[in-house]
Amino acid sequence: MLPMDNQELVYTSDGLKQYKKVTENSGLKHQRCVFHLMKDCRTDVYKYLKKSKDDSVTKMLIVRYLTEINNVFRTL
Numbered sequence: 001m002l003p004m005d006n007q008e009l010v011y012t013s014d015g016l017k018q019y020k021k022v023t024e025n026s027g028l029k030h031q032r033c034v035f036h037l038m039k040d041c042r043t044d045v046y047k048y049l050k051k052s053k054d055d056s057v058t059k060m061l062i063v064r065y066l067t068e069i070n071n072v073f074r075t076l
Helices: 017-026 034-051 056-074
Strands: 010-013 029-032
Touching: 010 017, 017 029, 029 034, 034 056
Parallel strands: 010 029
Antiparallel strands: none
């Protein structure tokens, strides 16, 4: 078993607002799950793209940047 000196306890969640009270009451640090973070980012970007009046080249660049960011997290 590892010694607990100088270590902080952290809990990981999908980031739902319902967990805010757990964070406040527990004294633990909160870490958002990277999978859920990227899922929410993709959802928001795709919603934006559907409503956007941007030209197709701009939309493709946005998707490309999102893919590059997603790939960074895949390598962690």
